Amino acid sequence: MNRRLRIGLIAAGGLVLALVLAAFIATYVVLQPDRFTAMLQSRARAAGLELTLASPASPTLWPKPALELDGMIVRANGAGAPLIVASRGKLVLPWHTLLGGDARISRLEIEGARIDxxxxxxxxxxxxxxxxxxxxxxxxIDAGFRVSRGTLTRGNQLLLSDVDIDAGRLANGRPFTLAFAAHTADTTPYSLDLETTPTLSRGVLTLGDAKINVASASRFDATLHGEATWRGAADVGASLAGRVTREAGAPYDIVLNVTPANQRDPLYIALKLDGENDHTDLRIPPLALGEWWGGIRAGGRPTLPPLLGTVEAKTLDVGGVQATGLRIRATPNVPVPAATAPAPASTAATP
Incomplete structure (x- = not known):
C-alpha cells in the first residue's frame, strides 16, 4: 500500500469517527433524555401515579431514535405494592425530534413486565x-405500545404468563388494532385480536366495523364481525355474528347481541350457537353472573347460574362425564337451568 492511499484511508476513518462522535453527542444534546423522563413522570403524577427508573434513560439512534429505560416501576401515590414492574422499556421517538421538534413519543415498548x-x-x-x-x-392514547414477555398476577398468584400486547394509537375516528396473547397458569395458550374504528360523538362511543378473533391453538377459533355502542354506565349495546371452528367437533354459527339495562331489565348478553347437532339460545346477565361466581369463589352455598334460555346437545363431555340427548331449559320465572328429558338421556364415565 503506497503512502498516499494509506493517508487517504486514515483520513476517511478519522472523518467517519468524527461523524459518529458528533452524532453521539448530538443525540444526547438534542434528545435530552432528562426532558422525556420528566415528561413521563409528570404525566404519571397527573394520573395519581409514581414512575421511577433504576438508572437514567440512555438515548439510541438505531433503528429509530429512542430512549432506553431500565428498571421501570409504576405505583399509585402512597401505595406499597407496584402496579407494574418492568425490566426494560423503550420510548420510540419520531425523527423530527432530532431537529428540535416537539417532545412527542410515537411508541412505548415494555419488556419483562409484571402486572398486578x-x-x-x-x-x-x-x-x-x-x-x-x-x-x-x-x-x-397518543402513542402505540407493546408489552412483551409479561406476566399477570394477583398478588403472588400467577394468572397469565408469556403476555404479549401490541396496540396502535387510540384516537377518535382512527382505525385501531389490538393483539393480545398469553398462557394461562396451566400453560393453555389464548389469543385475542381486535380491529375497529372508534368514534365518539355527543357522549356515544361507537366501535364501527369491528372484527374480533378469539382463539386457543389446537382447540378453537372464533371470529365475529359487527359493531358496538356505549352511552355511559351500563348502557352498552352490540350486534356481532360469526363462526366458531373446533378441533374436536363440528363448527358453530354464532350470533351475539348485547342489550343495555333499563328500568325493568338488567344488562343482558344474548348468545346463539347453531351447529350440526347442538343448539344454544341463552340470555346471560353478566353483572348477576359475576356476583354468582364471586359467591361461589368465596365459599358460598353452590347454586345454579342465573341464565335464561335453552341448551340442546347431542353429546356433552365435561370433566370425565358424558351425557347424550341433553336438553336444558331455564324460564324467566325460574332463572336457573332445569334439566328436562324429551329425548332419552344417559350419563356414563368416560372409559
Whole structure:
C-alpha cells in the first residue's frame, strides 16, 4: 500500500469517527433524555401515579431514535405494592425530534413486565366516580405500545404468563388494532385480536366495523364481525355474528347481541350457537353472573347460574362425564337451568 492511499484511508476513518462522535453527542444534546423522563413522570403524577427508573434513560439512534429505560416501576401515590414492574422499556421517538421538534413519543415498548391485578384494582378504587348520567368517554392514547414477555398476577398468584400486547394509537375516528396473547397458569395458550374504528360523538362511543378473533391453538377459533355502542354506565349495546371452528367437533354459527339495562331489565348478553347437532339460545346477565361466581369463589352455598334460555346437545363431555340427548331449559320465572328429558338421556364415565 503506497503512502498516499494509506493517508487517504486514515483520513476517511478519522472523518467517519468524527461523524459518529458528533452524532453521539448530538443525540444526547438534542434528545435530552432528562426532558422525556420528566415528561413521563409528570404525566404519571397527573394520573395519581409514581414512575421511577433504576438508572437514567440512555438515548439510541438505531433503528429509530429512542430512549432506553431500565428498571421501570409504576405505583399509585402512597401505595406499597407496584402496579407494574418492568425490566426494560423503550420510548420510540419520531425523527423530527432530532431537529428540535416537539417532545412527542410515537411508541412505548415494555419488556419483562409484571402486572398486578390487585394493585391496579386498588388504584382504580381511588379514582373519583363518574356520574351515572355522564356519557361515554374515549381515553386517547397518543402513542402505540407493546408489552412483551409479561406476566399477570394477583398478588403472588400467577394468572397469565408469556403476555404479549401490541396496540396502535387510540384516537377518535382512527382505525385501531389490538393483539393480545398469553398462557394461562396451566400453560393453555389464548389469543385475542381486535380491529375497529372508534368514534365518539355527543357522549356515544361507537366501535364501527369491528372484527374480533378469539382463539386457543389446537382447540378453537372464533371470529365475529359487527359493531358496538356505549352511552355511559351500563348502557352498552352490540350486534356481532360469526363462526366458531373446533378441533374436536363440528363448527358453530354464532350470533351475539348485547342489550343495555333499563328500568325493568338488567344488562343482558344474548348468545346463539347453531351447529350440526347442538343448539344454544341463552340470555346471560353478566353483572348477576359475576356476583354468582364471586359467591361461589368465596365459599358460598353452590347454586345454579342465573341464565335464561335453552341448551340442546347431542353429546356433552365435561370433566370425565358424558351425557347424550341433553336438553336444558331455564324460564324467566325460574332463572336457573332445569334439566328436562324429551329425548332419552344417559350419563356414563368416560372409559
Amino acid at each position: 391485578v390487585d394493585a391496579i384494582s386498588d388504584y382504580l378504587d381511588t379514582l373519583p366516580p363518574r356520574p351515572s348520567t355522564s356519557g361515554a368517554i374515549l381515553p386517547t
